[in-house]
Amino acid sequence: MxxxxxxxxxxxxxxxxxxxxxxxxxxxxxxxxxxxxxxxxxxxxxxxxxxxPNRAGLRLRTGKTRVVALVLNIEDEILGIVSPLLSGVAEVLEASEYNLVVIPETPAGDPLKPVMDVINNGMADGIILTRTQPYDLRVKVLTDRDFPFVTYGRTDMKIKHPYIDFDNEAFAYESVRRLAALGRRNLALLAPPPHLMFHRHMSDGFRRGIRDFDCMEMPLGDIDLDTPLQEVFNRGRKHFLSTHRADGIVAGSASASVALLAGLEQAGATIQADFDMVAKEPARFTEWIRPEIIAINEDIRGSGIALARTVLSIAAGHPLQSLQQVLFPSD
Structure with missing residues (x-):
């Protein structure tokens, strides 16, 4: 011993x-x-x-690092995806011989740089990507180089690539349905940044709901889910004081919903009287701290588990029954 x-x-x-x-x-x-x-x-x-294992020696013997790289935006992590996603990925990798390395990225940075760093420096055997775009150059580069990867989110490319995604269109449509059932007709959407793929999905679901439930779309101004929370708060104050204000709001994240609600309330608005709000969240925090917000769950931890299993299978050369999976909202 x-x-x-x-x-x-x-x-x-x-x-x-x-x-x-x-x-x-x-x-x-x-x-x-x-x-x-x-x-x-x-x-x-x-x-x-x-x-x-000795990673350097392992790589020399097998050409493998036994590492999975997760490229992740870690800015403004409040009630966001980072913790549950890491938890799900780590659960799978802990039961394997793979380690996890997190490659941070920022919304203002070059999204291709972290990917090229992993490839050129031989840092990992597989990559998990987040924040996909309709045309995502990272997907093309990884596909062209036959490098194992999976994305958290779809693209609009002709390349058939592995992904795990949340049905943001179904989330937005269900949110509008619930607000309309409460008698709300003037609705606003706090959406993802326009360059991301799930902006399109969420916007499509919101606008389909607007049509089907005879509602009207109200503008929130130039804010999105990447906007600093202080600015979201400020926009909430201004919005309630405007003449064209919403009586129902769909928020694409828990943190943004809480910041917007705080701004609206500071301006004198009362939730469930002047307006109602539906928010997407990865946990049950808003139910605990602001139960007036109607919460729809995105199981980000479950997505992390599915992402890790997928990239490990691809890296090992194992065939998968399905390389593409869309997860649905739940209460």
Whole structure:
């Protein structure tokens, strides 16, 4: 057995499991001739003894890094996607021999740079992308280079690529339906930035609902889900004081809904009297802190689990029954 300050090795796992070191190595490398039960037994022992493979040596031997890169916008993380998405991805990777590296990006930065950094520096075996655009150059580059990847969101490209997405069109349509059922007819949408693909989906669902339920669209001004929350708050104050104000609001994120609501209330508005609001959220926080907001859940943690499983399967060369999945809203 290893000494207290000795780094765990394959021989340590072999001693714990009673298997040969060569069998342990093949199990950790997901060899096809090793049974699933043996692989799980070896992985459990590896976690228990704190074994971590030498990444540099592994890459030299196999050409693999056993790393998945998650490219993620981490700015203004309040009731947002970062924590639940990371939780879902990490749950899957923890049960595998892969580690996770988060590559931060900013809305104002070049979205291709993080991807090229991963490819050119050999940082990972697969990439998870977020914030897809209708024509997404990252998808083209990764496809052309046959690099394993999956996107959180669809594109409008002719390239058939793997994705997990939330049905933002269904969310917006259901939001309008609920507001119309409350007698609200002058509705506003706090939408994603126009260059992102889910802006189109959410806007399409909102406007289809406007038509079907005989409502009218009201402008919120030049704000979107990337707007700093202080500016969203300020817009809420101005909106209630305007002559063309909404009596129903659909908000594409929990944090934006809370900021907008705070601004409206500071200007003298009362929710459920002057207006109602529906918000998309990844958890139940708005129900706890502002139960007056009608919450529709996006299971971002579940999406993270699906994204991690998909990219691991692609990186391992395993066929998937479906490379594309759309997840639906829930209460």
């Amino acid at each position: 290893k000494q207290p300050n000795e780094k765990p090795t394959l021989k340590t796992i072999a001693q714990v499991t009673g298997l040969a070191a060569a069998t342990v190595s093949r199990a950790l490398n997901d060899a096809a001739d090793i049974s699933a039960s043996t692989k799980e037994r070896v992985r459990l022992a590896a976690r228990q003894v704190g074994y971590r």
